Amino acid sequence: xxxxxxxxxxxxxxxxxxxxxxxxxxxxxxxxxxxxxxxxxxxxxxxxxxxxxxxxxxxxxxxxxxxxxxxxxxxxxxxxxxxxxxxxxxxxxxxxxxxxxxxxxxxxxxxxxxxxxxxxxxxxxxxxxxxxxxxxxxxxxxxxxxxxxxxxxxxxxxxxxxxxxxxxxxxxxxxxxxxxxxxxxxxxxxxxxxxxxxxxxxxxx
Amino acid sequence: xxxxxxxxxxxxxxxxxxxxxxxxxxxxxxxxxxxxxxxxxxxxxxxxxxxxxxxxxxxxxxxxxxxxxxxxxxxxxxxxxxxxxxxxxxxxxxxxxxxxxxxxxxxxxxxxxxxxxxxxxxxxxxxxxxxxxxxxxx
Numbered sequence: 001x002x003x004x005x006x007x008x009x010x011x012x013x014x015x016x017x018x019x020x021x022x023x024x025x026x027x028x029x030x031x032x033x034x035x036x037x038x039x040x041x042x043x044x045x046x047x048x049x050x051x052x053x054x055x056x057x058x059x060x061x062x063x064x065x066x067x068x069x070x071x072x073x074x075x076x077x078x079x080x081x082x083x084x085x086x087x088x089x090x091x092x093x094x095x096x097x098x099x100x101x102x103x104x105x106x107x108x109x110x111x112x113x114x115x116x117x118x119x120x121x122x123x124x125x126x127x128x129x130x131x132x133x134x135x136x137x138x139x140x141x142x143x144x145x146x147x148x149x150x151x152x153x154x155x156x157x158x159x160x161x162x163x164x165x166x167x168x169x170x171x172x173x174x175x176x177x178x179x180x181x182x183x184x185x186x187x188x189x190x191x192x193x194x195x196x197x198x199x200x201x202x203x204x205x
Numbered sequence: 206x207x208x209x210x211x212x213x214x215x216x217x218x219x220x221x222x223x224x225x226x227x228x229x230x231x232x233x234x235x236x237x238x239x240x241x242x243x244x245x246x247x248x249x250x251x252x253x254x255x256x257x258x259x260x261x262x263x264x265x266x267x268x269x270x271x272x273x274x275x276x277x278x279x280x281x282x283x284x285x286x287x288x289x290x291x292x293x294x295x296x297x298x299x300x301x302x303x304x305x306x307x308x309x310x311x312x313x314x315x316x317x318x319x320x321x322x323x324x325x326x327x328x329x330x331x332x333x334x335x336x337x338x339x340x341x342x343x
Contacts, residue, residue, distance in 0.1 A: 032298050053294035060314040066257040100294045103316045106257060 041170055041198045042086055043156075051174035051192040052096035056104070064178060064188035065106040065150075073107045075178075076148035078115060084158035084172065093174065097152070112145045150187075151179045168200045227328065236265065239328035245271035246327060249308070256314045263323045264312025269303035276330040277301045281313040283320040291316050300330065 030037055037046065059065050065073055077098070080090040101107035111120040118124055127143055129135050154176035161169045171193060178188040228243065230236040233251045249266040256262040261283070269275050280298045283291040290296070293316025303309060315323065 049294060049297060050299070053297060053299075056294055057314055060257045060260055061262070063257050068258070096294060100316065103291075103293050104257070104260065104314075105318050 039196070041168075041196055043084070043088060043172060043194075045092070047172065047194050048092045049096060050194065052093055052100065054192040055097055055174070055176050055190050056100040058190045059101070059178065059188050060104055060106070062188055065101065065104070067106075072105070073150050074146050074148045075101070075107050075109045075150045075152055076113055076181075077109065077119075078151045078153035078179075080153065080176075081155040084156055085160075086158070088156065090156065093154075093156070094152070097176075107150070108146075110146060110148050113148060149181050151181055153177050153179065162200060163197065166200050167197060170196045170198070172196075227326070227332075233265075235263070235322075235324055237324055237326045239326075239332040241329035241332045242275075242277060242327050245269050245275050245303075245329075246277075251325075252312065259318045261315040261320045261323065262312065263315075263325065264310055265325050265327075266308065266310050267303075267327075268308045269305055272305050274305065275303045277303050278328045278330050278332075279311060280326045282324045282326065283315045283317075284322045284324075285319045286321050291320055293317070 032046075038044075067073065075098075077094055080094055082088045082090055098109045102109065112118045112123040123143075123145070130137070130140055154174070157173040157175065159171045159173075161171070163169050172195075174190075174192040174194070176190050177186045179185065180187045227237050227239045230238060230248060233248060235251055236248065238246060238248075247268050247270040249268065252264040252266070254262045263281060269277075278298060278300055280296065282296055283293070285291060295313045295316045301309060301311065311325070
């Protein structure tokens with residue numbers, strides 16, 4: 001009797017584990033652009049890629065970053081405000097733009113100058129190496145930092161609106177401006193709206 | 206005689222129906238169109254030009270000739286002189302909603318000045334892509 005009870009318990013446990021394991025969603029790699037790519041109410045990587053792509057394509061197509069003297073523009077990243085209900089690192093947007101502008105051969109980005117100091121602290125640290133006795137002075141290179149001539153700034157805005165009783169419309173606006181630092185004029189401006197309609201029960205933050 | 210012709214016709218139609226490979230457009234060799242998208246896409250023309258002095262720019266004008274809304278999945282691939290594919294945001298998969306008979310232009314600027322040729326892949330959202338290269342997602 002006790003043997004059969006133990007057997008039943010073991011079978012029940014095995015079945016329970018089997019069902020639990022079978023119900024566990026599998027982790028999978030997503031293929032970019034695939035039909036089953038999940039769409040979220042919040043901002044996802046593909047939204048940032050879309051906004052960055054639109055911005056770079058618009059800049060290149062407009063000729064705003066073209067120079068006819070054979071030189072390249074030097075851009076500094078100013079402030080990109082996050083005016084959404086989500087905690088966003090705006091570098092998700094800015095880095096994509098920087099990478100693509102660098103690839104285009106039209107724009108270089110300075111990492112030595114910024115509103116909050118140098119992005120790459122090594123630039124400043126390198127300047128202090130000349131004071132160190134441990135350094136072979138002959139190996140030092142004289143620093144001449146290039147001043148930027150263009151500034152990228154912007155804002156990400158979110159607006160939530162109720163549609164009917166059970167749906168909500170979440171709108172995101174990626175607004176960017178490229179300013180010529182020589183005269184303070186905006187030489188390029190762009191806005192990418194991304195609109196999502198989903199359940200009112202879901203949250204977008 | 207009629208029977209043989211009917212059988213031949215049925216075979217051809219069946220083969221066309223089962224066609225799953227994307228096809229290169231005869232008129233526009235830069236286009237690679239998926240089997241399902243071929244059923245509703247009407248290509249009006251392919252444009253090529255230059256942006257920002259030395260960047261290749263390509264575009265395609267098309268419309269949806271079906272009676273229902275379709276979702277197109279497309280990608281511009283860019284190649285250098287050696288035939289290597291160039292990466293960048295301009296080579297990512299994107300989607301475009303096509304309403305019936307509404308003309309749409311898709312165009313992109315190459316990611317860099319070393320791009321000398323391009324290919325435009327046009328697939329229906331539900332069709333798998335034939336190419337294993339997926340580019341980068343940003």
